[in-house]
Amino acid sequence: MAAPSENTSSGLMVKAVREGIFAGVIALGMFILYVGIETYQDIDNRLVWRTRWGLLAIFVAVAAIGRFLMVGVIKPHLDRRKLAKAKSGILEISEEKSFFHRHFLKIALIALLLYPMASVWLFGTQGSLKYVDNFGIQILIYVMLAWGLNIVVGLAGLLDLGYVAFYAVGAYSYALLSAHLGLSFWVLLPLAGILAALWGVILGFPVLRLRGDYLAIVTLAFGEIIRLVLINWTDVTRGTFGISGIKKASVFGIWSFDVGSPNYFPKAFGLATSSAYYKIFLFYVILALCLLTAYVTIRLRRMPIGRAWEALREDEIACRSLGINTVTTKLTAFATGAMFGGFAGSFFATRQGFVSPESFVFLESAVILAIVVLGGMGSLTGIAIAAVVMVGGTELLREMAFLKLVFGPDFTPELYRMLLFGLAMVIVMLFKPRGFVGTREPTAFLKERKVVSGSFTKEGHG
C-alpha cells in the first residue's frame, strides 16, 4: 500500500529500481543461452553458433523496465484506485455506466456493418481485400465457432476438445454435396448444420455418463477420428489432397460471383471485375450467421432448455431431482453447438474454395476453446473480444515486417504466434481469471436487472 507521502514514494522508487535490476538479471540468466547464442548450420552442414547480444539486450531491457514500471507506477496506481473505490463504498456492482458502455452492442454492430465500406473507402477496392478477408471474415468465423462452442462448454459445462470435428463435418458436407449433387450454398448451409448436429448427437450418446476430464479425452479422440477418417477415406474425401474447386456462394441465387456467369454480380451493378465484392458479400454472410448464433444463444438462455443447460453445468444430480431429463439436455447442447460449428464449416468451405484435413487439426479446437475461456465462459461479448484479440492479433503479426529491422532479416513473426498466444493467455488468466467478461447476466428478474459480479465466485465458475 503506497501512502502518498514524500518519504515513502522515494522509498518506492528505490524498491522499483531494485526489483527492476533484479528482473533484468533473471532475464539475462534465463535468456543468455536461448536468445544470446544462436546455433545454425553452415554450408558444410556443420553446426556453428553466433551471438545475438543486441536481441538479448532487448529482452533484458524489456524485463527490467517492465518490472520497474510495474512496481513503481502501475501497482501504486491500481492500489490507489482500489483504495479510493473502497473508501467511496462502491462495490464492483456499479449502477452507472458510461454512454459507450451502455450502447456498446449497438455501436459494435454499426461499426461491423460499416466496416467493409470503410475499408473500401480507405484502401480502395483491391486494398480492402486484406482487411475484409484476412481480418473481418477470419475473425468472424472464429467468433461464430467460439459462440457455438460456448453453448457446449460455457452454458452446459461439457468440456469439448474436439469441436473442430463439427466444423469439418460442415465443411465437407458442403464441399461433397455441392460437388456431387450440385446444390447451392443456401440449400446446403442448413443441411450442413443438420448433419453436424446429427454428429453432435452421435458423439453425445457415448459420452452421456462422462464429465470433466473423461469427457474432454473422449471428445478429443472424436475430433481426431473425424480427421483421420477424412484423411484415409480417399475414395470420397480425396484424402490429404483435399477437395478443391468448391462452388462459390451466390446472392440467394440471383447474382453469382463466377466471372463467366451472365449475372456476374459486379457486372450487374456496373462495377469493375474484382474478387473484393465476393469477400464483402461473404463478410455480411458470416456476420449474419454470427448474429444468428448470438440471437439463438440469448433466446435459448431464457428458455427452459437454456436454463436447464446452465443448471446442468452447476449440478447434475440436483437437475435430475428437479425433473430435468439430463440425457436430452446434454444431447441438445451437443447438437446445438455442433450445428453452429457445421454452419461455420460450410461457410469456411465456400470461402476457401478448398478443404483438406489440414484445416481441422486439434490446434483449431484448442484455439477455439482458448477463445471461449479467455473471453469468459458464457459471455458472448467477452468471447467476441477474445476472438478479435487472438485471431486479429495473429493476423497482425503478418504485418509486422518492421520487426525484421529489430530482430534481423530472417525473423518471421508468425512463428512466434503460439508463443504470444500462450503468453497472452497466461497474462489474461493472471489478471482476469474468469476471462475478459466474468459477469453473468441473470435471466430471472422480479423488478430490476442487476449484473452479478464474477468476483464473488471461485475461478472457473464465474
Place this chain on the structure above:
Amino acid sequence: MAGESLLKVQGVETYYGNIRALAGVDVEVNKGEIVSLIGANGAGKSTLMMTICGSPQARNGQVIFDGEDITRLPTHLIARKRIAQSPEGRRIFPRMTVLENLQMGAGLDNLKYFAEDVEKIFTLFPRLKERQSQRGGTLSGGEQQMLSIGRALMARPKLLLLDEPSLGLAPLIVKGIFEAIKKLNQEEGLTVFLVEQNAFAALKLSDRAYVMVNGKVTMSGPGRELLANPEVRAAYLEGGRH
C-alpha cells in the same frame, strides 16, 4: 393421524456394487404427515432417500407413490410425480441467482405459478427476498438450506423429502427452518419425509418416526413416544453409547 398412504417403501434392498446398503426397509408416509428417519452415520438414511428418488434404484422391493410403482422410474420422471427433494449438502446452483434457482424448481409447470409461488417462498423465508439477485454460492449455509427447500417447494410437491436440513447450521437457524417446515405442514397440509441426525429436533417435529441401524429399520412409532424411549435416548439423544 392415519390418513391415506402416500409413499410406501416395501422390503427395499439397495446395493452399491456388492455392498448392501439397505437390507429390506419398510417405511410408510401418509398424506399430511411429517415422518422422520433417524439413525447414526452410515445407517443408510440418505441411501433410502436417494432410492426413493431412483438413484440408485432398489435391487429388490418396491417403492410405491400415490398408488403407483415408481421403483424402476428414472430420477427425473420420479421428480415429475411431484416428489421434491432438498438433497443432502443442499446442492443449490452456485452461479445462478437465488431467483434463478427458484425458477429451476418451477420448471415442471413451465413457470406457470412462478410469481405467485416466489412470493410464498419469500414470506416463508424473508432472507431469500433480500438476497434474490445474489448468486446462490455466495449465500450463507442457512440461506442456502432455505434456498434448497424453497427450490423444492417451487415444484408444488405432493411429498417433500428433506435430507439433513440441519447439517452444519447454527441451532437458531435450524429452529427457524424446522418452524417453517411445521408451518408448511399445518397450513398447507404438505407431506414431509425428513432424514435427520439431529434426532431431538426431528422427533419433536414429526408425527411418526423410524430409527434405522445398519440398513434396517429397528424401531418405529410416534415421534414423542420415541423421544421418551430409553433405547433411543441412549443411542441418539444422550450420545456415545450404542
